[in-house]
Amino acid sequence: MPIYRGQMFVKWVFENQHKFQAVRKCSSSLRYKEVEESATQTQPEHVAPPADATSPAPDTHPQITPEISFKYDDLQVTLAAPYQLQPKPDVSDLGFGKYFTDHMLRIHYHKDLGGWQKPEITPFENLNLHPAAKALHYAVQLFEGLKAYRGVDDKIRLFRPDLNMERMNLAAQRSGLPTFDGDELVKCMSRLIQIDQEWVPHSETSTLYIRPTLIGTEPTFGIMAPDSALLFIILSPVSTYYKTTDDGAVSIYADPNVVRAFPGGVGNRKVGSNYGPTIETTARAAKMGHHQVLWLFGPDHEITEVGAMNIFCVYINDAGDKQLSTPPLNGLILPGVTRRSILELASQWEDLTVKEEVLTMNRIIELNNKGRLLEMFGAGTAVLISPISRVGYLDHDIRIPTMKQSQPVFQRVKDTLLAIQYGHIDHPYATVIS
Amino acid sequence: MPIYRGQMFVKWVFENQHKFQAVRKCSSSLRYKEVEESATQTQPEHVAPPADATSPAPDTHPQITPEISFKYDDLQVTLAAPYQLQPKPDVSDLGFGKYFTDHMLRIHYHKDLGGWQKPEITPFENLNLHPAAKALHYAVQLFEGLKAYRGVDDKIRLFRPDLNMERMNLAAQRSGLPTFDGDELVKCMSRLIQIDQEWVPHSETSTLYIRPTLIGTEPTFGIMAPDSALLFIILSPVSTYYKTTDDGAVSIYADPNVVRAFPGGVGNRKVGSNYGPTIETTARAAKMGHHQVLWLFGPDHEITEVGAMNIFCVYINDAGDKQLSTPPLNGLILPGVTRRSILELASQWEDLTVKEEVLTMNRIIELNNKGRLLEMFGAGTAVLISPISRVGYLDHDIRIPTMKQSQPVFQRVKDTLLAIQYGHIDHPYATVIS
Numbered sequence: 001m002p003i004y005r006g007q008m009f010v011k012w013v014f015e016n017q018h019k020f021q022a023v024r025k026c027s028s029s030l031r032y033k034e035v036e037e038s039a040t041q042t043q044p045e046h047v048a049p050p051a052d053a054t055s056p057a058p059d060t061h062p063q064i065t066p067e068i069s070f071k072y073d074d075l076q077v078t079l080a081a082p083y084q085l086q087p088k089p090d091v092s093d094l095g096f097g098k099y100f101t102d103h104m105l106r107i108h109y110h111k112d113l114g115g116w117q118k119p120e121i122t123p124f125e126n127l128n129l130h131p132a133a134k135a136l137h138y139a140v141q142l143f144e145g146l147k148a149y150r151g152v153d154d155k156i157r158l159f160r161p162d163l164n165m166e167r168m169n170l171a172a173q174r175s176g177l178p179t180f181d182g183d184e185l186v187k188c189m190s191r192l193i194q195i196d197q198e199w200v201p202h203s204e205t206s207t208l209y210i211r212p213t214l215i216g217t218e219p220t221f222g223i224m225a226p227d228s229a230l231l232f233i234i235l236s237p238v239s240t241y242y243k244t245t246d247d248g249a250v251s252i253y254a255d256p257n258v259v260r261a262f263p264g265g266v267g268n269r270k271v272g273s274n275y276g277p278t279i280e281t282t283a284r285a286a287k288m289g290h291h292q293v294l295w296l297f298g299p300d301h302e303i304t305e306v307g308a309m310n311i312f313c314v315y316i317n318d319a320g321d322k323q324l325s326t327p328p329l330n331g332l333i334l335p336g337v338t339r340r341s342i343l344e345l346a347s348q349w350e351d352l353t354v355k356e357e358v359l360t361m362n363r364i365i366e367l368n369n370k371g372r373l374l375e376m377f378g379a380g381t382a383v384l385i386s387p388i389s390r391v392g393y394l395d396h397d398i399r400i401p402t403m404k405q406s407q408p409v410f411q412r413v414k415d416t417l418l419a420i421q422y423g424h425i426d427h428p429y430a431t432v433i434s
Numbered sequence: 435m436p437i438y439r440g441q442m443f444v445k446w447v448f449e450n451q452h453k454f455q456a457v458r459k460c461s462s463s464l465r466y467k468e469v470e471e472s473a474t475q476t477q478p479e480h481v482a483p484p485a486d487a488t489s490p491a492p493d494t495h496p497q498i499t500p501e502i503s504f505k506y507d508d509l510q511v512t513l514a515a516p517y518q519l520q521p522k523p524d525v526s527d528l529g530f531g532k533y534f535t536d537h538m539l540r541i542h543y544h545k546d547l548g549g550w551q552k553p554e555i556t557p558f559e560n561l562n563l564h565p566a567a568k569a570l571h572y573a574v575q576l577f578e579g580l581k582a583y584r585g586v587d588d589k590i591r592l593f594r595p596d597l598n599m600e601r602m603n604l605a606a607q608r609s610g611l612p613t614f615d616g617d618e619l620v621k622c623m624s625r626l627i628q629i630d631q632e633w634v635p636h637s638e639t640s641t642l643y644i645r646p647t648l649i650g651t652e653p654t655f656g657i658m659a660p661d662s663a664l665l666f667i668i669l670s671p672v673s674t675y676y677k678t679t680d681d682g683a684v685s686i687y688a689d690p691n692v693v694r695a696f697p698g699g700v701g702n703r704k705v706g707s708n709y710g711p712t713i714e715t716t717a718r719a720a721k722m723g724h725h726q727v728l729w730l731f732g733p734d735h736e737i738t739e740v741g742a743m744n745i746f747c748v749y750i751n752d753a754g755d756k757q758l759s760t761p762p763l764n765g766l767i768l769p770g771v772t773r774r775s776i777l778e779l780a781s782q783w784e785d786l787t788v789k790e791e792v793l794t795m796n797r798i799i800e801l802n803n804k805g806r807l808l809e810m811f812g813a814g815t816a817v818l819i820s821p822i823s824r825v826g827y828l829d830h831d832i833r834i835p836t837m838k839q840s841q842p843v844f845q846r847v848k849d850t851l852l853a854i855q856y857g858h859i860d861h862p863y864a865t866v867i868s
Contacts, residue, residue, distance in 0.1 A: 136647060136649055176714055211571070221816075225713055265696065272710070273706070275657050
């Protein structure tokens with residue numbers, strides 16, 4: 001009987017290996033595209049790239065047909081009275097997501113009233129929610145995270161907000177929440193930032209973090225798509241997301257017994273359900289002296305993400321070239337905007353091979369033992385780039401020489417992104433909004 | 435390389451099969467015990483039963499060390515004014531979780547203030563939540579569901595509330611939320627029900643549904659255990675949970691491409707994260723004419739749960755005996771109070787063999803084709819017992835003769851539970867509270 005089950009597993013592996021083995025050289029414009037397990041796709045193998053694909057994956061994003069969207073032109077603004085304005089905290093005290101600005105954006109959705117209502121900017125205030133709201137019981141909720149940067153020219157820029165909007169709509173579709181026109185939300189968001197523009201730090205180590213959130217508000221206990229929802233945006237001036245060691249690197253802990261995401265789940269969508277279940281594991285890692293969790297998957301202990309970031313490795317590949325690698329978008333990985341931007345930018349650097357590929361812990365250890373592993377780092381909007389110098393895994397205490405490189409890739413990536421974000425160079429990724 | 439990966443899978447199966455193959459005759463007192471992947475358990479194989487275990491699983495529940503708990507003795511009650519009282523809806527219009535009673539219970543937790551605050555019963559009202567509350571972004575939330583029954587003697591009973599409290603504390607521990615003394619919450623809950631006792635329907639087809647909920651309220655963006663939380667209980671008079679076919683049975687849809695829970699995840703804890711991600715799949719099943727989703731797992735398509743219920747099968751086993759089976763608590767299955775009660779009650783029935791065992795779709799189809807599958811049904815607090823007459827799976831349209839049995843087990847189970855809940859018989863499962 002066990003052998004029979006084992007054979008079934010092997011059969012399953014063969015039938016599904018394309019999901020895990022998509023190793024291909026990126027061609028930049030398609031790098032964000034993902035093997036999509038959408039509602040209409042009952043035969044995933046028809047759209048997944050074969051294991052040895054050398055051509056780019058087809059554009060398999062589901063077509064989002066947005067609800068009749070709210071419009072920026074309908075935006076109603078109520079400014080805070082002078083007595084309602086909050087004192088601005090010192091930049092050194094910002095932390096991550098502790099302070100909030102004076103205004104917020106709200107857009108209600110009521111199916112019975114024709115769907116999306118008029119967007120409103122109002123003074124920042126608490127939400128008034130029915131205690132049976134589906135967002136509080138069934139995690140009918142999703143969010144985005146992006147930032148507004150005050151540039152060297154004092155202009156305020158957003159970084160590829162269209163990608164956040166695309167991802168937010170995909171998450172809405174997956175959650176039974178209403179979709180919308182992302183361009184309209186970017187316009188509303190930009191207006192909100194303009195109003196609170198003095199909250200965008202005058203500093204290149206701090207930014208204004210933007211948190212669009214969409215929650216199901218229908219107050220009934222049925223586990224189904226809500227008839228009412230609330231989209232809101234709040235803004236928070238932030239500095240660093242979390243503590244590091246003295247040299248700025250983090251130590252991470254890989255526990256093969258816990259799983260962040262799984263095939264057929266929601267690991268590739270930015271929904272609340274991906275985060276709450278990680279808290280206990282992260283706290284356990286912290287007790288062991290690590291900063292974040294390295295999330296593994298499957299019997300081979302493939303690396304997938306680190307903390308709430310995408311993960312990258314730099315190593316000398318079998319051809320002797322320096323290679324930047326990150327796990328492919330196989331349904332388990334959040335399609336990060338920073339991740340995509342790094343892949344696109346680095347693929348233009350002649351001295352670096354760039355690949356999306358499966359990396360197992362055994363491979364990491366082997367490369368490290370041979371002195372071929374040069375760097376590991378996390379990448380995401382909140383932290384930007386977070387170099388990793390240590391990995392705890394089973395009985396291994398793996399030291400990664402990330403901070404010992406003379407010209408590390410992580411620093412080059414970080415400098416390039418910061419230069420775009422803070423307007424040191426003109427680049428189509430950055431959009432001036434004020 | 436694929437062969438290597440396949441071999442790794444086989445190795446993984448052999449190392450982990452005990453998690454999936456625990457087939458054993460139940461001995462009643464240990465039936466709720468579960469292979470536990472707790473925070474302190476780094477060597478799960480040391481506590482899991484071996485594949486061929488004939489002895490009961492050891493008691494491996496983690497020891498919950500509750501925070502210094504709130505106390506019933508500190509309860510403060512503010513009754514609604516007469517003008518605040520809501521009209522009671524007609525029993526025929528109740529539905530499930532659409533109407534709420536006149537009062538609610540709230541207990542705040544603030545780490546900075548020493549933890550749990552005094553419990554309060556107040557008039558029912560909306561919650562005032564900071565828009566950055568972790569419950570709304572990272573699904574830091576969990577809930578319970580139980581019912582108050584008005585018996586034939588007009589007394590109001592609860593059904594094993596201690597089990598809900600135990601499960602709620604396990605979910606809190608898994609979610610970084612504070613734990614508490616379940617007995618104290620049952621006392622507070624009972625007082626709330628006494629105050630709103632006229633909302634307990636005078637009917638044996640309706641009940642008062644009780645929804646204890648615990649959410650993280652700390653308004654910061656760090657993905658970590660919240661410093662503040664809110665435990666609240668709201669009450670809703672309910673009748674049936676969902677529509678069925680004319681004969682009272684449901685049709686269910688099994689899609690092997692979607693997954694409810696995964697080893698290392700939270701499928702065995704009643705947290706919001708298990709529910710939101712199911713909405714899209716359930717809506718898809720509904721479009722195909724089915725009432726609920728049958729959740730499968732793994733390459734063998736093991737059945738795990740149906741909708742938000744545990745699942746049971748009745749069939750003629752290889753020894754020729756009538757057998758009642760349900761999947762074992764292997765980490766993927768919610769430890770249902772109804773599930774446990776059915777196992778305990780039915781194991782005392784001499785004419786029935788009772789087993790927790792893995793059941794694959796192939797096994798279901800084989801038994802059905804041979805005429806040995808007699809019944810399938812879902813079981814849970816909300817619906818109690820939901821007979822299943824049809825399963826859609828790949829290209830199969832499987833008709834289950836559940837409604838064609840002359841003395842079906844599901845009906846016997848249902849009648850027994852109802853007799854206990856509505857006080858037709860005295861039984862230790864039922865607790866009179868008013």
